[in-house]
Amino acid sequence: MDSTAGLNLYPSHLTKTIHLVRHAEGFHNVAGEKDLNEYLSYDYLDAQLTPLGWRQVDNLRKHVQSCGLSKRIELVITSPLLRTIQTAVGTFGGEEHSDGINVPPLMVENAGDSNRPAISSLNCPPFLAVEDCRENIGVHPCDKRRSIREYRSLFPAIDFSMIEHNEDILWKPDIRDTRVEVAARGLKFLKWLLIRKEKEIAVVSHSGFLFYSLHAFGNDSHPFIKNEFCERFANCELRSFVLIDRSMIGSESSTTNFPGQLPRGLNFPSDVAAENHPENGVTNEDVA
Numbered sequence: 001m002d003s004t005a006g007l008n009l010y011p012s013h014l015t016k017t018i019h020l021v022r023h024a025e026g027f028h029n030v031a032g033e034k035d036l037n038e039y040l041s042y043d044y045l046d047a048q049l050t051p052l053g054w055r056q057v058d059n060l061r062k063h064v065q066s067c068g069l070s071k072r073i074e075l076v077i078t079s080p081l082l083r084t085i086q087t088a089v090g091t092f093g094g095e096e097h098s099d100g101i102n103v104p105p106l107m108v109e110n111a112g113d114s115n116r117p118a119i120s121s122l123n124c125p126p127f128l129a130v131e132d133c134r135e136n137i138g139v140h141p142c143d144k145r146r147s148i149r150e151y152r153s154l155f156p157a158i159d160f161s162m163i164e165h166n167e168d169i170l171w172k173p174d175i176r177d178t179r180v181e182v183a184a185r186g187l188k189f190l191k192w193l194l195i196r197k198e199k200e201i202a203v204v205s206h207s208g209f210l211f212y213s214l215h216a217f218g219n220d221s222h223p224f225i226k227n228e229f230c231e232r233f234a235n236c237e238l239r240s241f242v243l244i245d246r247s248m249i250g251s252e253s254s255t256t257n258f259p260g261q262l263p264r265g266l267n268f269p270s271d272v273a274a275e276n277h278p279e280n281g282v283t284n285e286d287v288a
Contacts, residue, residue, distance in 0.1 A: 186213025
C-alpha cells in the first residue's frame with residue numbers, strides 16, 4: 001500500500017492562498033429570482049446591494065475578523081461593479097471613516113444610495129479593481145459598469161489604475177460572453193495572480209465568473225473536493241483555495257528556505273551512517 005496516498009507536498013514559495021468571494025445579494029438578484037427577463041431591464045444597471053445584501057456583508061466581515069483572516073490578507077481584488085466593490089470594502093475595509101483621519105475613505109457615505117456610513121482605508125490591505133474578474137459581460141445591464149470617474153468619487157482609496165478606459169467598452173447590448181470565454185478569462189486571471197508578490201489574496205467577484213473559472217479544476221481529486229470547485233457560490237459565500245504554480249511561471253526563490261551549514265561543519269547524517277554500515281551491505285559509493 002502506498003503510504004503517501006492522498007498526500008502531496010509542494011514548495012510553499014510556488015503557492016499562494018486565494019480567498020474567493022461572491023458579492024452579496026443585489027437588487028438584480030431579487031428581481032431575476034422572480035422573473036429571468038428582469039435581467040434585461042436597465043432598472044438594474046450596475047445593480048447595488050440590497051439591505052439584506054449589506055447584512056450578509058456584515059456577517060462575512062464578522063467571520064473574517066473572528067477567524068483571523070482579515071489580518072492575513074495582503075491584497076483585496078474586486079471586480080469593478082458596484083455590488084462587488086460594496087461587498088469588498090464592507091468585508092475587508094477599515095472601520096467607520098472619520099474626517100479627522102488623514103487617509104482617503106474606501107467608500108464615501110451613502111455610496112450608491114446604500115444608506116451606509118463611510119468606510120475607512122486605515123489599517124486594511126490595498127484594494128485593486130480588475131476587469132478580468134467581471135461577470136459574463138454583455139446583454140444584461142446589471143453587468144455593465146459605471147464610469148471609472150464615478151467609481152473614484154465613491155471609492156477614493158481603491159486603485160483603478162489597471163482599468164484602461166473610463167467608460168465600459170467591453171459591455172455590448174447584443175453579445176454576451178460565452179462560458180468558454182469566461183473560463184479562459186478566469187484562467188488568465190489566475191495566472192496573473194501567480195506572478196504577483198502577495199501570498200494571500202482576497203478576490204470579490206461574481207457567480208458565473210467563479211463557476212466557470214473553477215469548473216476545470218479538481219478532476220483528479222475526490223468527488224467531495226471536486227464539488228467545492230463545481231458548486232455555484234451563494235451570495236456572499238467565501239471559499240479558500242491554494243493556487244499552485246506547477247509551471248513555475250511566477251517562481252521566485254523562497255524567502256523562508258535556509259541553506260544550512262552556516263558556518264560549515266560536519267555533515268554526515270546519522271540515518272545515512274546507519275545505512276552505510278557494512279552489515280547493511282551499503283558502501284560509501286552508494287551514498288556519494
